[in-house]
Every structure is written in structure tokens, then in C-alpha cells.
Amino acid sequence: MTAELPTGRAPSIRDVARLAGVSHQTVSRVLNNHPSIRDSTKARVLQVIEELQYRPNRAARALSRGRSRTIGVLSASGSQYGPASSIAAIQDAAREAGYYVNTANLTSVDTASIEAALDHLMYQSVEGIVVIAPQVRVFDVLEQLSIEVPYVTLQSTGRPNDHALSVDQIHGARLATRHLIDLGHRRIFHLAGPQDWIEAEARMRGFLEEMGAMDVPTTAPILGDWTADFGYHAGRELLRQRDFTAIFSSNDQMALGIMHAVRDAGLDIPRDVSIVGFDDIPEAAHFWPPLTTVRQDFAELGRRCIALLLGTIAGEDPDKFREAIIPELIVRGSTGPPAF
Structure with missing residues (x-):
């Protein structure tokens, strides 16, 4: 077969697919030496690749060495x-x-x-x-x-x-929650991450499971957006009622915002409010006071x-x-x- 070269631009994988009469996914499989490709299909695709001189750098190395690494x-x-x-x-x-x-x-x-x-x-x-x-x-x-x-x-x-x-995000959240319960807290709020985020859902689940296992009453978690700004504004709203003694925040940034709100209210951490975060970002050890948090390796x-x-x-x-x-x-x- 004689391939029609595209004019005015370099040949693309879709040009190869069109001239070989296959899908571009099939061309990708050929370039990746996928075992499901029939020999006749592979030969036809490789012929068009040669005629078009289609050679992405990584694909060329993969064809010559069999692996792209x-x-x-x-x-x-x-x-x-x-x-x-x-x-x-x-x-x-x-x-x-x-x-x-x-x-x-x-x-x-x-x-x-x-x-x-x-x-x-x-x-x-x-x-x-x-x-x-x-x-x-x-x-x-x-x-x-x-x-x-x-x-x-x-x-x-x-x-x-x-x-x-x-x-294991659930286990990490349970560790954070159990730490607060073991300290004697029974009025614990959870500032969760955004809805639809898998980690946020798992950490919320861990919090609720540990509270339930220890027979501690819960309130509905508050859905946040991971930012310190949200933590600050959520903290200010929560402090209007002062019906809690501890907060488990789903990440360290929101915990930082809560700490800011607590200090603005003239309260002390941890005497008036204990706060736990999640992630152990590099700055967490330098918050004031340094943040108790869950570290991921x-x-x-x-x-x-x-x-x-x-x-x-x-x-x-x-x-x-x-x-x-x-x-x-x-x-x-x-x-x-x-x-x-």
C-alpha cells in the first residue's frame, strides 16, 4: 500500500489509524506491543507507520527496544x-x-x-x-x-x-478521633472535606465509626473545601455556640484556619479547644501551637x-x-x- 502523506503538518496517530483502517487505540496497542493484536493487523499498522515516517520519540524507542520504560x-x-x-x-x-x-x-x-x-x-x-x-x-x-x-x-x-x-484513611480518622476521646472529649465536631472526594468520605466514615464504637454522640459533619479560609470562617461560625471542646479537621490547612478563628475569639488551644488535622504537611510542626495530626507515608x-x-x-x-x-x-x- 502507498500511504497518503498529510500535508502541512507532521503525521499523527490518527493518520496512521485512518490509513491502516483501524482505530487509534489499536495503533496505540501496536506501539505498546500489546499481545492481543493480530500479526496481520500489526504488520499493516507498522507498514503505514514506516510509510508516514511517524516516529514519536518514545514510540520509536518502544518499537526498537520493545519497551518504553x-x-x-x-x-x-x-x-x-x-x-x-x-x-x-x-x-x-x-x-x-x-x-x-x-x-x-x-x-x-x-x-x-x-x-x-x-x-x-x-x-x-x-x-x-x-x-x-x-x-x-x-x-x-x-x-x-x-x-x-x-x-x-x-x-x-x-x-x-x-x-x-x-x-487506610478510615484507620487514620479513627486514630485522630480516638485520641480526642481518650483525652476526655465528648463534644467533638468533624470538619470534613468536599463531597465526592474519596479521602474526605473515608475520613468522615472513620470519624463516625469511632464515635459510634465509643458511644459518643455526634453531630452532622461540616463539608469543607480543604482551604484554610474555609476553616477560619467555619471556626468563627461554630464558636458562636461554643457547644464543642474539640474538632477533627479532615486536613491540616482547614485546621490552620480553625486555629486562627479560635485565637481571634480570645480562646486558648488546647485549653478551650483541641484540634487535630490530617496529612502532617511540613508546616504542621510550626503552627502555634504545633498541630496534632495524622501522618501519611x-x-x-x-x-x-x-x-x-x-x-x-x-x-x-x-x-x-x-x-x-x-x-x-x-x-x-x-x-x-x-x-x-
């Missing part, structure tokens, strides 16, 4: 501390294993945007994908798509076959994530890599017994 990260998390730390940990662990990381950041989580991001990663001949998408709706879309390489997610949805490796998460992904690529049983990472309660000066 590249892992893709699909991120829909913005700049929040936890997801950003997870990406950094994955990059470090991948580098140690001799892999590159290519990240596709989603500005929208609709189906078309997710498909485009996955296509971008597949064009780079990634051998596997890590999904860092805190929102439930991203996983609703992923369930409808066919991802042709192994992938792992850093958020557990609790669904069957959710490919997850995660920090992001370095270990990155190492295990890469081990799971590379093990799956090599055909190993993924379940042996999937043990959840247990967070740690870091007790500092922001918590103490209530002043009865």
Missing part, C-alpha cells in the same frame, strides 16, 4: 498536598527503578477529557498508568473505558477490582505503587503488593484534656 500518571487532583506528594513519591520511586514518568493533568473530569488524557499517555507508549483522582466521578468514567495497560489507583473506592493501593506509598505496577506488568499476582499503608498519629501541642 515509561509510566504514565493520570492526575485529577489539583495542587492539594496529599496528591502532589504522591506524584513526587511516584516519580522518585520510578526513577530508582529506571523508569520515566509522564503526567497528564486533568482540568476537567468529564468523559472526553479523561479519554484525551489517556490517549496522550498511550501515545507515549507508557507501560502502565497510575491514577491519582480523588473524585468518585473519575472512577465512574474509568469503569466505562478500556485501559489497555496495567494500572493502579491511589484511592480505594471499595468497588470490586478497583486496582487500588491506598493509605507518601514515600512508602510511591515505592509500593511502583512495585505493584511493575509487578503487574511482569505478570505477578498484584494482590501480594496491595496491603494498605497504615497512617500514624503525630501528637503535638494542639490537643489536650477539655477544661470542664
Whole structure:
């Protein structure tokens, strides 16, 4: 066959697909040496690739060496501390294993945007994908798509076959809540993260489970937005009633805002209000007073994530890599017994 060269631009994967009479996903599979492609289809696609001289750098290396040694990260998390730390940990662990990381950041989580991001990663001949998408709706879309390489997610949805490796957020929230109960607090509020965020839901669940297990009455959690500004304004509203002695905040930034509101009200932390956060951001030890919080081991998460992904690529049983990472309660000066 003689391929028609596109005029005025470099050939694209869609040109290859059109001239070979296949889908662009099939071209991606050929570039990734996927075993499901028939030899006749592979030969036809490779012929068009040669005629068009279609050679993305990573794809060319994958064709010549059989492997790209590249892992893709699909991120829909913005700049929040936890997801950003997870990406950094994955990059470090991948580098140690001799892999590159290519990240596709989603500005929208609709189906078309997710498909485009996955296509971008597949064009780079990634051998596997890590999904860092805190929102439930991203996983609703992923369930409808066919991802042709192994992938792992850093958020557990609790669904069957959710490919997850995660920090046990429920356990971490229970640690924080139990710490406040053990100090003698019985009027504890929870400032939760945004609705639809998997971690926020898990931390809320852990709080409610521990309160229930210890037979402590609860009020409805307050849904926040992860920001210190929200924590500050929520704290000011809550302090109008003063019907609590402790707050468990779903992240450290909102905890910082609450601490600001408490001090503005002329109250003392922890004598008047005890506060616990979640994440242990680097600044948490330097809040005043230093913040009691739940620490996640992001370095270990990155190492295990890469081990799971590379093990799956090599055909190993993924379940042996999937043990959840247990967070740690870091007790500092922001918590103490209530002043009865």
C-alpha cells in the first residue's frame, strides 16, 4: 500500500489509524506491543507507520527496544498536598527503578477529557498508568473505558477490582478521633472535606465509626473545601455556640484556619479547644501551637505503587503488593484534656 502523506503538518496517530483502517487505540496497542493484536493487523499498522515516517520519540524507542520504560500518571487532583506528594513519591520511586514518568493533568473530569488524557499517555507508549483522582466521578468514567495497560489507583473506592493501593484513611480518622476521646472529649465536631472526594468520605466514615464504637454522640459533619479560609470562617461560625471542646479537621490547612478563628475569639488551644488535622504537611510542626495530626507515608506509598505496577506488568499476582499503608498519629501541642 502507498500511504497518503498529510500535508502541512507532521503525521499523527490518527493518520496512521485512518490509513491502516483501524482505530487509534489499536495503533496505540501496536506501539505498546500489546499481545492481543493480530500479526496481520500489526504488520499493516507498522507498514503505514514506516510509510508516514511517524516516529514519536518514545514510540520509536518502544518499537526498537520493545519497551518504553515509561509510566504514565493520570492526575485529577489539583495542587492539594496529599496528591502532589504522591506524584513526587511516584516519580522518585520510578526513577530508582529506571523508569520515566509522564503526567497528564486533568482540568476537567468529564468523559472526553479523561479519554484525551489517556490517549496522550498511550501515545507515549507508557507501560502502565497510575491514577491519582480523588473524585468518585473519575472512577465512574474509568469503569466505562478500556485501559489497555496495567494500572493502579491511589484511592480505594471499595468497588470490586478497583486496582487500588491506598493509605487506610478510615484507620487514620479513627486514630485522630480516638485520641480526642481518650483525652476526655465528648463534644467533638468533624470538619470534613468536599463531597465526592474519596479521602474526605473515608475520613468522615472513620470519624463516625469511632464515635459510634465509643458511644459518643455526634453531630452532622461540616463539608469543607480543604482551604484554610474555609476553616477560619467555619471556626468563627461554630464558636458562636461554643457547644464543642474539640474538632477533627479532615486536613491540616482547614485546621490552620480553625486555629486562627479560635485565637481571634480570645480562646486558648488546647485549653478551650483541641484540634487535630490530617496529612502532617511540613508546616504542621510550626503552627502555634504545633498541630496534632495524622501522618501519611507518601514515600512508602510511591515505592509500593511502583512495585505493584511493575509487578503487574511482569505478570505477578498484584494482590501480594496491595496491603494498605497504615497512617500514624503525630501528637503535638494542639490537643489536650477539655477544661470542664
